[in-house]
Amino acid sequence: MTDPKDAPEAGALGPAGAFVVRFRDGSRPAGPIAGRVEHVSSGRQSRFASLDEMIAFLLEMLPEPGGTRDRT
Numbered sequence: 001m002t003d004p005k006d007a008p009e010a011g012a013l014g015p016a017g018a019f020v021v022r023f024r025d026g027s028r029p030a031g032p033i034a035g036r037v038e039h040v041s042s043g044r045q046s047r048f049a050s051l052d053e054m055i056a057f058l059l060e061m062l063p064e065p066g067g068t069r070d071r072t
Helices: 051-061
Strands: 019-023 035-039 045-048
Touching: 019 051, 035 051, 045 051
Parallel strands: none
Antiparallel strands: 019 035, 035 045
16 A cells, blocks of 8 residues: 555646546456547547557646646
8 A cells, every 4th residue: 555645746636637538338448448538627538449549648638747738
């Protein structure tokens, strides 16, 4: 179990790194996976038909370490 004092600071858990992921019925961790992912702070959404597609969207939307990404 993780020690609470090792947890990130509250600011590190802001909306820039928050996502909502909805899985299509029938999606399974070891099988086919599909659904929709939404970046909370920007409202941008993407449908995905594979784990790789979902992860690509997450990586695209996450800010660079030590900075932010321009989303205009």
